[in-house]
Amino acid sequence: MATKCRDCPIRKLSLFEQMSAEDVEVMERFKVGELTIEAGTPILSEGSNAPQLFTALSGMGLRYTILPDGRRQVLNFVFPGDFVGLQAGVMREMTHSVEATTRMRLCVFDRKELWNLFRHQPERAFSLTWLAALEERFMSEALTTVGQRSAPERIGWAFSRIFRRLTELRMREDHSVPLPYRQQDLADALGLSLVHTNKTLAAMRRNQKATWSDGRLRIPDLEELEAYAMVENPELPKRPLM
Amino acid sequence: MATKCRDCPIRKLSLFEQMSAEDVEVMERFKVGELTIEAGTPILSEGSNAPQLFTALSGMGLRYTILPDGRRQVLNFVFPGDFVGLQAGVMREMTHSVEATTRMRLCVFDRKELWNLFRHQPERAFSLTWLAALEERFMSEALTTVGQRSAPERIGWAFSRIFRRLTELRMREDHSVPLPYRQQDLADALGLSLVHTNKTLAAMRRNQKATWSDGRLRIPDLEELEAYAMVENPELPKRPLM
DNA sequence: CGACCTGTTGATTTAGATCAACTTACGTGG
DNA sequence: CCACGTAAGTTGATCTAAATCAACAGGTCG
Structure with a gap:
């Protein structure tokens, strides 16, 4: 059922860095499954310590935080290719929530494997850092x-x-x-x-x-x-x- | 003249993760020198592709972007312990500028060594990603x-x-x-x-x-x-x- | 001494918030 | 099949937080 990374529908787009055949294999092992989420459903919640990381494959979503009195800040829109859950992956818990706006398909990764990625796949680890830096750049621009x-x-x-x-x-x-x-x-x-x-x-x-x-x-x-x-x-x- | 990492004046503060003796050694090798910058002087400029990365040791600074018509957004204040230049390190170029507000002392690292860090020091690479995620979290909060x-x-x-x-x-x-x-x-x-x-x-x-x-x-x-x-x-x- | 930078305060204006009402579309249940 | 409720979009009237304009004071520096 789950898409093999080698058949990934978005990987070849020029928006994305080309991956080596080896990297694709690595990701295929890193990937533990695929998840379909209905429109309007939460993916990750603020304060949670989710064991999963995701890459959006299709559909669109929303990242946001809510202040105690209900005011909401939408941090960004989630599109295919976006990586979701790095915060939970690297720090203790999420400081924002993510939810699906339309039905979404997500690749699922196991957070516990993240450390192995750093140990054995420096290229992929570097890509992850790159992504985090990109995200920071985007937030700066939004600010x-x-x-x-x-x-x-x-x-x-x-x-x-x-x-x-x-x-x-x-x-x-x-x-x-x-x-x-x-x-x-x-x-x-x-x-x-x-x-x-x-x-x-x-x-x-x-x-x-x-x-x-x-x-x-x-x-x-x-x-x-x-x-x-x-x-x-x-x-x-x-x-x-x- | 340059402070050895083992004598780092801020490393022991409870704000910072404890480092293993090995990590300290690694950083000591990664560190290429120390830089003192006068108040009001630029450290990194938007658009530049600087070969250096820094950690603030003492003093305070400012990260900001300027719009074409001169409006300025200050992204954050730079305090001792902050890592500066990750963007240039991992992507092509800086999208913001950094300057010293007071006289600052900075540890200097060589960008070219960054990749070696990922290859040989996964713990340090992980810390770097952590820092990037933290930075993103801060920007989200500011937004x-x-x-x-x-x-x-x-x-x-x-x-x-x-x-x-x-x-x-x-x-x-x-x-x-x-x-x-x-x-x-x-x-x-x-x-x-x-x-x-x-x-x-x-x-x-x-x-x-x-x-x-x-x-x-x-x-x-x-x-x-x-x-x-x-x-x-x-x-x-x-x-x-x- | 004058020029410049930073902070301060009052007067006036305005971009954007708030309040309110109404529309269309879409369910859901009686 | 219709009545009702709810969500999303639209529009006009009014209000206000914050911007802009303006003037001045104290400090520092060449």
Whole structure:
């Protein structure tokens, strides 16, 4: 049932670093199974000490934290190729939750094997560190966005990241990509209120910057949007796949 | 001249994971020298592909990014024990800059040796990944702060992090720690304007929450401040030292 | 001495939050 | 099959936290 890593549907995409045949074998041994999660279901919960690590294979999800009084910060959207659970893997416990927004397929790894990876597979261990550094870089960029950009710039930045990522994942058709989230999710990701997000989206629709409706995001001119939002290095770097 | 790792002035602090004698030796070989940087001088610049990695030994600094139009986001403050340059080490280039706020002493490592660390010292490689995950966790928390908290809560959060870190570093005297930054730096870290930061600081001083003046931060009741700012896990986790 | 940097404070403006009402779509159960 | 409840999106009116503008004070340095 479970996909063999050698048949991995996303590994060959140019978004991902090429893996040696040996690395693929290593991952195949590291992988303990495959998990299908229904839309709306939690994958990992804050405070838990989950024994599992995941790589998203298909579907989309959400990473977030909740403050004691209920305010929610969406940390990022989870797309195929993302590695989930590094925190639990390396530190004691998760400080954020992850849940599936659509049905998702996940590769499952055993946390206890992580240490063996470091001992016997330095290449893979290096890739993992690379991924962690990439994640940190992304969070820094998000912080810069929320800290410094205006509402339309924030949305423009987020749309650029999403559009390019989904393009790399071959999910773009013409000028649009699927985007199965709620406006509330985007609002919580960007530190904006739902109402203001809605109005800003309406304005961007009016002036042809971007149209997000019925679960699809349409961007007529990506580079123009990026220039407007001052996205400095819009191209996504190649990344390792675990 | 250069401090031997075995004589490292901060290694024994309870903030840091204990290192085996072997690990200390490894680091001593990994370390290529020591660098003293004057206040106000850049350590690493955005876009550069620096051949060096650092661990802060003493002094304080700043990590930040600048948008094309000059807006600046301070990503965090650099304190002794922080590892600097992982991005350059593992990816192509830095996406942020680092500079010294006070005079700093830094351990210098050679980036080219990083790969050897992964190959021959899995324990140290694991620590490095741990550090990267910790850094990501911190950035997530900062994002949550800037995305969801009010101005006084943001400042409260930042003060809690700083106060506890400097306490762990044995820099607390009575109820105060040194904090040699400008109000502008804090404002840029928290996504607030300088003026509003100033006024919020004045209010916090008035109601006894915290007093920051003449380069010292005084917090009469840390836990009360943390409760006010809704800091969920105020205690700092033990961290590896590179 | 003047220039510059940092901090301070008051006046005014505004981006974005909050409040409120209404719509469409989709279940679910009587 | 319809009534009702709920989730998501939309839009207008009002409010407010924080930004911007402006002026000034103290300290330091060349």
